[in-house]
Amino acid sequence: MTTDKALRQGPPAWIAHSVMIPLAFVSLFPVWWMFATSLRAENEIYSSLPWPASPTFDNYLYAIDAIPILAMLRNTAIYAVVTTIAQILTAVLAAWAFVRWRFAFDKLLFAVIALTWLVPFQVVMIPNYILVSRLGLVDTLTALVLPNTVSAFAILLLVQSMRSFPAEVLEAAEIDGAGHWRALWRVVVPNLRAPLAALSILLFISTWNDYFWPLLLSRSANSSVIQIGIQMFLTEEGNQWGPLMAISSLACLPVLILFVLLQRQVIDSFVKAGLK
Amino acid sequence: MTSQPLAPDAAAPAPQRAALTWASGQPLAPWLYLLPAILALVVWIYGPLGYAFWLSFHEWNMLPFAPIRPIGTLNYQRLLELPEMGQALRNTAVYLLGLLPLTVVLPVAVAILTHELGGRWRNVYRAMIFVPLIIAPVAAAAVWRWLLDPGFGLVNTVIAGLGFSPIGFLQEADLAIWTIIWITGWKLIGFSTLIVSATLANLNPALVEAARIDGATEWQITRRIRLPLLSPVIFLLVLLTMLLGAQWSFTYIHVLTQGGPLGTSNNVFYLLWQFGFGGLAAGWASAAAMILFAGFGVVAVALLWIMNRVTFHDN
Numbered sequence: 001m002t003t004d005k006a007l008r009q010g011p012p013a014w015i016a017h018s019v020m021i022p023l024a025f026v027s028l029f030p031v032w033w034m035f036a037t038s039l040r041a042e043n044e045i046y047s048s049l050p051w052p053a054s055p056t057f058d059n060y061l062y063a064i065d066a067i068p069i070l071a072m073l074r075n076t077a078i079y080a081v082v083t084t085i086a087q088i089l090t091a092v093l094a095a096w097a098f099v100r101w102r103f104a105f106d107k108l109l110f111a112v113i114a115l116t117w118l119v120p121f122q123v124v125m126i127p128n129y130i131l132v133s134r135l136g137l138v139d140t141l142t143a144l145v146l147p148n149t150v151s152a153f154a155i156l157l158l159v160q161s162m163r164s165f166p167a168e169v170l171e172a173a174e175i176d177g178a179g180h181w182r183a184l185w186r187v188v189v190p191n192l193r194a195p196l197a198a199l200s201i202l203l204f205i206s207t208w209n210d211y212f213w214p215l216l217l218s219r220s221a222n223s224s225v226i227q228i229g230i231q232m233f234l235t236e237e238g239n240q241w242g243p244l245m246a247i248s249s250l251a252c253l254p255v256l257i258l259f260v261l262l263q264r265q266v267i268d269s270f271v272k273a274g275l276k
Numbered sequence: 277m278t279s280q281p282l283a284p285d286a287a288a289p290a291p292q293r294a295a296l297t298w299a300s301g302q303p304l305a306p307w308l309y310l311l312p313a314i315l316a317l318v319v320w321i322y323g324p325l326g327y328a329f330w331l332s333f334h335e336w337n338m339l340p341f342a343p344i345r346p347i348g349t350l351n352y353q354r355l356l357e358l359p360e361m362g363q364a365l366r367n368t369a370v371y372l373l374g375l376l377p378l379t380v381v382l383p384v385a386v387a388i389l390t391h392e393l394g395g396r397w398r399n400v401y402r403a404m405i406f407v408p409l410i411i412a413p414v415a416a417a418a419v420w421r422w423l424l425d426p427g428f429g430l431v432n433t434v435i436a437g438l439g440f441s442p443i444g445f446l447q448e449a450d451l452a453i454w455t456i457i458w459i460t461g462w463k464l465i466g467f468s469t470l471i472v473s474a475t476l477a478n479l480n481p482a483l484v485e486a487a488r489i490d491g492a493t494e495w496q497i498t499r500r501i502r503l504p505l506l507s508p509v510i511f512l513l514v515l516l517t518m519l520l521g522a523q524w525s526f527t528y529i530h531v532l533t534q535g536g537p538l539g540t541s542n543n544v545f546y547l548l549w550q551f552g553f554g555g556l557a558a559g560w561a562s563a564a565a566m567i568l569f570a571g572f573g574v575v576a577v578a579l580l581w582i583m584n585r586v587t588f589h590d591n
Contacts, residue, residue, distance in 0.1 A: 016390040017397075023386060024404040027466050031407055033430065034419040046428045094313040097306035104302050113313070116321050118576055120523055122548050123565040126331070126558055127324030130338070150316035180305060209412040211527050216553070230414040234421070234531050241422050248415035255410050263403050270409065271470050 031252070038245035045242050059242035060250070067229055068222050069247060076225040077254075078141055079214075080207040083148045087203050088196065091154035096184050098155075099162040100170075110159075116152040121212055129216050139219040148207065154199055157273065161195040162188060198269030201262060205255050226251045325569070332563035337556045351563035361564075363539050364547040368522045370453060371460075371543055375521045378461025380513045383468035384506065388498055391476045402473075405466030413463070413527040420459045421446065421532055452533050452541040459532075460525045468513055475509040476502070511583040518575055544568055 032050075039055040040047065047053070063069060097103075098110060128147050137143035165188060173187040174180065189196070211227045218224035221232070230251055233244040259266050332351055336344040355361055393401070408416070423429050424445040432442040445455040479502070487497050503510075526545045529535055535542030535550065548568065552561030 013393065016393040019386055019389045020393070020397075020401045020405075023465065023469075024401055026462070027405045027408050030416070030419045030423060030462075031411060033423060034415065037422065048430060048433050090312045090316065093309040097309035101303055101306040103306045106306070109310070109314075112322075113317065116317060118519070118573060119321055119325060119569065120545065120565075120572070122523070122526070122545050123328060123569050124321055124324035125549075126338075126552050126561055126565075127327040128320060130327075130558075131319075131324070133340075147316075147320040150313045150320075152317075155313060205410050209410075211412075211414055215530075227412055227414045230412070230418055231531055234414070234418055239422075239425070241425075241428075244418050245422065248412075248418045251412045251415050255412070256407075259403075259407070259410055266410070267402060267406050267470065270406070270467065271474050 031256075034245050034252070035249050037241060038249045040242060042242060059246035062240075063233070063243040063247045063250075066243065067232055067247075069226070069229055069250060071222050072224060072226045072229045073250065073254075075141060075223065076208060076227070076251075079144045079210075079225060080204050082141075082145050083207040084200050084203045086145065086149040087151040087154050088200055090150045091158050091199075092184070092189060092196075094150075094155045095158035095162050096180075096188065098159050099165075100180055100184075113152050113155055125212070125216060128213075132217065138217055139223050140217075141223065143217050144214060144225070147213065148210075151203060153273065154203060157195070157199055158192070161192055165191065194265075198265050198272075201258065201266055202269045202273060205258070205266075208255055328562040328565050331558050332566045334559045336558045338552075338558045339556070347559070351559045352567070355560060355563050355567065360539060360542070360547060361544075364542045364544045367453060367539075367541065368543040368545075371457060371522045371525055372518055374454065374457040375461055375464075375517050376514065378457070379464045379468050379517045379521070380510060382465055383472050383513070384503075384510060386465075386469045387472035387476055388502060391473060402470060405469060407466070408463045409467045411463070413524075414531060416459060416463060417528050417531045420455075420462075420528075424455065446532055447537065449537045449540045452537060456525050456528045456532065456541050459528050460521070463524070471513065472506065472509055475506060479505050507586070508583070511579070511586075515576070515579045515583070518579060519572055 036051055037045065038059050039057070040052040041054055041056050041058060044053055094113070098106060132138060132143040132146065135143075137146070169187060169191075170183060173183045178186060209227065210225075211231075214225045214228055215231070218228050221229070226247070230244070230247050233240060233247055331344075333346060333348060334344050335347045335351070336342060390401070423431050426432055426442045426444045426447065431445075436442055444451070446452050483501055483505070484497055487501055492500070522543050522545055525543065526549070529541055529543065529546045530549070533541045535546050544564070545568070548561055548564045551557050551564060555561075
């Protein structure tokens with residue numbers, strides 16, 4: 001694999017930079033502008049200065065005063081955490097069934113699970129809505145979580161991770177007398193910590209950002225999620241750009257902090273997910 | 277990507293204790309493990325799919341005590357004759373085709389032009405272009421509406437500074453749909469680029485080196501070696517855009533234009549929403565959903581079929 005340096009040269013570095021700098025700018029600037037606007041004083045909102053001249057939290061205070069943002073953030077956090085845990089649990093169990101056994105209709109069942117991504121949410125939203133309203137759960141966090149307890153994508157990803165697990169270790173574990181249940185929790189799951197963590201981050205972020213289902217279910221501001229909070233400011237008469245950007249920033253901040261802390265894992269998990 | 281497959285039979289050790297089985301001798305355990313997932317899928321996806329199919333042949337206004345009347349295929353007939361439906365279908369096609377340059381062409385070009393960028397810079401750029409993907413869609417809609425505001429938005433301030441009159445990106449009938457396409461694409465450019473880059477990094481370098489030794493130019497290498505080797509991932513991105521593209525724009529349509537002005541930015545997904553929850557017409561909305569589901573199923577099968585025949589595999 002050792003190659004002559006001259007032979008490895010692709011496009012020169014300046015081309016790469018001149019492509020990447022504008023792309024990075026377009027990607028980041030709107031996010032920067034959101035935070036910058038959110039920190040501007042009222043008389044400075046229309047300024048084109050790239051940063052706030054005298055940063056203030058007035059917009060945040062105004063938004064928190066206008067709608068129950070803290071309750072919404074709490075609801076969103078509960079929704080995202082509980083959904084993630086449920087999806088990981090159902091996926092670990094289901095994936096183990098596919099990896100550990102060969103049984104009647106296993107291929108068919110796997111295909112049926114894989115095909116769920118062909119069913120757009122909009123197709124099942126009316127029946128789902130009717131079902132939760134019959135259960136009397138409209139406007140509750142339970143109703144938000146319930147239809148999201150299984151993620152076909154998580155199952156597919158974990159089947160792949162478990163298949164790459166060395167067979168000898170599993171055999172050894174089960175010969176030692178551990179049943180399949182203990183082999184799963186004592187041997188397989190602890191060794192899948194990295195893919196499980198990556199998957200959890202991905203599921204958490206997508207649930208945090210979920211908007212359709214909460215939109216259908218929310219009746220009162222106190223029991224809805226932060227995405228609905230942003231929408232309340234967006235559709236209001238007259239544009240209050242400062243508070244709107246403040247609440248948008250609050251909705252993005254947890255995910256961005258997670259991203260800054262775990263950048264590598266987040267990117268890898270999304271890219272791997274895309275490739276699968 | 278290809279991991280050593282663990283043959284399930286090899287994993288199951290021979291000296292098994294008496295395990296629970298069905299009467300037929302089939303093992304029971306895997307079904308118990310699968311139970312929660314199957315239950316959830318039946319209750320929330322496949323059951324509802326069947327129910328929506330059934331509803332599509334009925335008329336119902338979604339009120340609990342209102343009667344549900346069977347009306348045969350009338351919902352389908354009315355839908356296909358609806359002027360909004362034609363417009364929404366055309367717009368859906370515009371959304372999908374309009375997204376392709378942002379989710380496929382540009383990412384492939386950027387990935388190829390930047391694939392030899394080394395170490396630290398690579399990671400910095402990767403992190404920066406990834407950010408739009410994880411921004412909440414509603415927040416993205418809010419910030420783009422602010423940037424593009426005809427009165428005071430930064431983009432129009434710059435346009436005015438250059439001496440042009442401000443542009444109503446979301447207000448003008450022939451522009452709104454393109455603005456929504458741009459916002460949808462903005463969230464996905466970086467992500468698609470990273471997917472293509474990851475594939476590019478895994479290609480066998482020997483092929484490119486051999487071509488270089490033979491005196492091939494960069495363009496020839498890209499045209500004859502890289503693009504064919506990238507064809508599976510290009511197809512994957514096309515497939516993703518085709519199946520999910522119109523769906524991704526739903527949030528932006530809902531919070532930014534509500535399908536307007538005059539339905540020019542409406543697509544099938546949003547029309548469905550308007551029927552179902554705006555018009556309280558469960559039967560209509562379900563019929564539209566079924567047409568949509570069938571349409572996308574056909575597109576998916578067709579794309580997968582083409583993908584298997586056309587793409588080039590390096591073995």
